[in-house]
Amino acid sequence: MQIEELRWFSVLCETRHVGRAAEELGLSQPGLSRALARLEQELGAPLFDRRGRVLELNRYGAAFLTHVRRVLGEVEAGRRAVADLASPESGTVAMGFLHTVGTWLVPRLLISFRSQYPGVRFQLIQGGSAAITAALEAGDVDLVITSPKPPGAAGPAAKLAWRPLRRERLYLTVPVGHRFAERRRVRLAEAAAETFVANKPGTGLRESSEELWREAGISPKVAFEGDDVATLRGMVAVGLGVAVLPRARTYDGGVDQSGDPWLRYIPLAGTGGSRVLGLVWREDRWASPAVTAFRESVLALGRA
Template sequence: MDLHALRSFQAVAEGATVTDAAAEARITQPALSRALKRLEDEVGAELFHRVGRILRLTPAGRVFKEYVDAVLDSYDRGCRAVAEVVDPEGGVVSLAFLHTLGTWLVPRLVTGFREAFPQTRFELHQADENGLAQRLLDSTADVIITSRDPGHPLITWRRLLVESLWLAVPVRHRLAQRQRVRLAEAAEEQFIVLKPGYGLRSVTETLCRQAGFSPLVGFEGEEVETLRGLVAAGLGVSLIPVSREASTAPDMNPDLPIRYLQVTDVQAARDIGIAWLASRTLPPAPQRFVDHARSVTADATAAPAPRG
């Protein structure tokens, strides 16, 4: 059985057109169509049916794909294991992480790791909380860095650090001259939040409920920097992560006139952790990265109040 044909089958089964899959495989579309037909002959069943211009899996195709995924994953891991035997200081770390951690924590961890293991390559992916867990389950990532325990029986999660959350308000806001605030005092404010599925969104909703109200959502974004910008524009308030490891105090940026207030009536913080599949032995390079991440963040805590 041709591994290239299996990869093309997998690509088409996951939604790629035959044209795109053929381009990825660097063969012609008719050649790919013939390869898929040979695969069906070998399996002894029709694997696809056509819906307009799209190929959809048949029931037999859905069953077959589960085994194809397992075969290709096992083959790829075998190749990686051999490569790491040949070059034990190298290897590949496939790492997925929250968007909000791409500005400070992930660069810090990757930079420190590569100083010790400069030959290691990284494959980096960003996703929301649900997408991160799925990347582990799909074996498209070795390790994820996320803001909460996925709570899945097949996933092992370990806390790395605790990140403080501060109430960000515009500089001309009625609370802007304060240093501390009860979150309940913002119950009537418009909240600028991330979209559902992002960890910071669920943490914000949980903290507001603990403070006795449901947040009035004024805007849903996909990046924390967008939240900061809209707060600075006076469109609402937001719970923003501020960590000791951040490169600069965000409220010192003259382009973002924001004040950050310490929240006193609820424990405004979120866990940041690292996770991997419990049922799978990590290859050497990802295991070294997990050990590195846990070591350099040991006893890390949230930042003191931002300056400004």
């Protein structure tokens, strides 16, 4: 049973005549008659009573028509939904991003894009690098902003595309009154005896922290592992430990605002002390016009 056959049946119910239905559908009368016969054979009951050339819907046909109209309505609604999602003017973009960029980078990107495409909707999720990359690979989101570069974006046969957007500086973050609080710069090796707080393993910021620890030749004690950076900042503020974190930032009125009266962000000496934020998408997945437009907007802002 095909959708086309259900549409033909619906038109037959309206016209009550094979000739008129065939003309409206652009089919031959014999072809439409054979299609009706196949449908009735498949259902195991006649759908019309024939009165000369006129078709009268019987109780079997009436019962079937109720469900046919529901099916055709759902198919049409599905077509409209897909067309709406794929529209460059009113489509939907699904994006995942790190917690740390949700207060400044993502708002900047959305404000810039929506000034040109106000009708495009967004479905946004926050999470660690592993979680949002898994959502991308599963097809749950179209794009992710993450760091570091995902393993699936490396090599000639990579299915994930990666484009760097900007480099974000990392700092040794300490509470006010800490012995390093007034330092202009600190070598991470000097903090070897400090207790640290950090993101849970499997997150991008934890990977960046561990890389810096290895470069500094330290294996610090980790007192607390959290899911988000805001919690880590709170733990640092109350003196539970120090951390390697980006500076707290918000985006307000077109200006990046930063600062936290309870914390001090000390630049790291003798190391790169930064991570690269990048945009990732699946090379093997079709991108709607709305997704493509937003991706190009993000990359253009990244180049700027």
